[in-house]
Amino acid sequence: xxxxxxxxHLSAPYLPAMALRDILILPDPRLRLVSKPVGDVTDGIRAxxxxxxxxxxxxxxxxxxxxxxxEPVRLVVMxxxxxxxxxxxxxxxxxxxxxxxxxxxxxEEGCLSIPExxxxxxxxxRVRYRYRNLAGETVExxxxxIFATCLQxxxxxxxxxxxxxxxxxxxxxxVLKKFEKAAKRDGSA
Ligand code: K1U
Ligand code: ZN
Numbered sequence: 319x320x321x322x323x324x325x326x327h328l329s330a331p332y333l334p335a336m337a338l339r340d341i342l343i344l345p346d347p348r349l350r351l352v353s354k355p356v357g358d359v360t361d362g363i364r365a366x367x368x369x370x371x372x373x374x375x376x377x378x379x380x381x382x383x384x385x386x387x388x389e390p391v392r393l394v395v396m397x398x399x400x401x402x403x404x405x406x407x408x409x410x411x412x413x414x415x416x417x418x419x420x421x422x423x424x425x426e427e428g429c430l431s432i433p434e435x436x437x438x439x440x441x442x443x444r445v446r447y448r449y450r451n452l453a454g455e456t457v458e459x460x461x462x463x464i465f466a467t468c469l470q471x472x473x474x475x476x477x478x479x480x481x482x483x484x485x486x487x488x489x490x491x492x493v494l495k496k497f498e499k500a501a502k503r504d505g506s507a
Pocket of ligand 1: 380431471475
């Protein structure tokens with residue numbers, strides 16, 4: 319539903335602007351939800367993707383899954399452009415990995431839901447993917463490098479998986495304890 323559909327007299331100053339949204343932080347249990355398929359791309363989904371891009375750029379980050387702002391739908395935004403390059407935002411609706419390479423690659427990963435914590439994670443080096451864009455068109459391709467790493471990290475979020483799940487039990491329990499303690503101190507748990 320657009321504002322114009324509600325009342326055709328409403329014009330630009332009344333249009334809802336993109337909004338910066340709060341990012342859920344470990345150990346928020348919503349981060350463990352399995353997100354639901356988006357299905358048809360609606361104005362609500364377009365507005366949500368704009369909020370996600372604004373939130374990702376402000377963080378700053380190179381990716382964001384909708385559940386990280388509390389919306390359990392299979393929607394991801396990414397932009398792996400470097401600081402000195404023009405922005406290249408991508409919105410991925412119902413993204414899927416359709417093939418993974420046998421070769422692995424280790425990359426240092428971060429997560430906007432686990433601030434200031436970085437660890438090396440091994441994942442398939444190359445992946446093939448499929449998603450729909452905001453025009454409802456199916457996009458397929460093959461990714462490698464940071465694009466492949468980030469895409470796998472984001473699709474994991476849609477399934478309630480976080481990169482700390484790939485770490486040793488000791489490292490995972492250390493980081494969990496640290497964030498549980500902080501949440502208790504800040505009154506968010
Ligand atoms: O999903 C997220 O939490 C976002 C995450 C994506 C990601 C980063 C690195 C490897 C895999 C997935 C981030 O964007 S963390 C922040 C970050 O990596 C970064 C921030 C500013 C400039 C460059 C990178
Ligand atoms: Zn993350």
